[in-house]
Amino acid sequence: MTVTKKLDERSRFIISELTKDGRTKYTKMARDLGITPAAVKERVERLIDKGYIKVSALINTQKFFPVTAIVGIEADAEAIKMLTRRFRNCPLVFHMAKTAGMHNLIISVAAEDLNSVDKFLSNHVRNEPGIRHVEVNIGNSPPNPEFCQLKIGHPKLLDSCPCGSRCDECISYLERSCNGCPVTKFYK
Numbered sequence: 001m002t003v004t005k006k007l008d009e010r011s012r013f014i015i016s017e018l019t020k021d022g023r024t025k026y027t028k029m030a031r032d033l034g035i036t037p038a039a040v041k042e043r044v045e046r047l048i049d050k051g052y053i054k055v056s057a058l059i060n061t062q063k064f065f066p067v068t069a070i071v072g073i074e075a076d077a078e079a080i081k082m083l084t085r086r087f088r089n090c091p092l093v094f095h096m097a098k099t100a101g102m103h104n105l106i107i108s109v110a111a112e113d114l115n116s117v118d119k120f121l122s123n124h125v126r127n128e129p130g131i132r133h134v135e136v137n138i139g140n141s142p143p144n145p146e147f148c149q150l151k152i153g154h155p156k157l158l159d160s161c162p163c164g165s166r167c168d169e170c171i172s173y174l175e176r177s178c179n180g181c182p183v184t185k186f187y188k
Contacts, residue, residue: 011043013032013033015052018055026041059147067139069137069138071125071135073105083105086124092111092120103133117138
């Protein structure tokens, strides 16, 4: 893994302001930095083009998904590879990291209730080959950060759910869907 070169003070300020509010006006940042709004716009575009930032909407998880599960998974390399691929686009997983130590994979899951967490774990984790141990810690939606990036979308605009299921199947057959999937949650 390579470390990205350090950003200058102006770029760090812009990132800090956009992190607080992605709709911060360029004119306000320009005034604070003593540069023109066009210069701020150019810096933001450069930061986006270089892949340093991405501007997007964040969801207040407490409003929609008040339960959070931090799941530690111990499994063989093939199982971790498969789970990583599966959860990369899963709407319920808002954080995932390969780790060393007691677990090889940690995922953070947003859910409507404990039943949703249990169904998610039963359908997508526990029954997979190569899984040796699963440890689950349940809590309230994260107070920090209050807003998280969840992959909520309209199923009619997608060929398939981010998890790979067909959205029309999720909507038509609740028992075959991810219980509480944010993509289909509001369209059932």
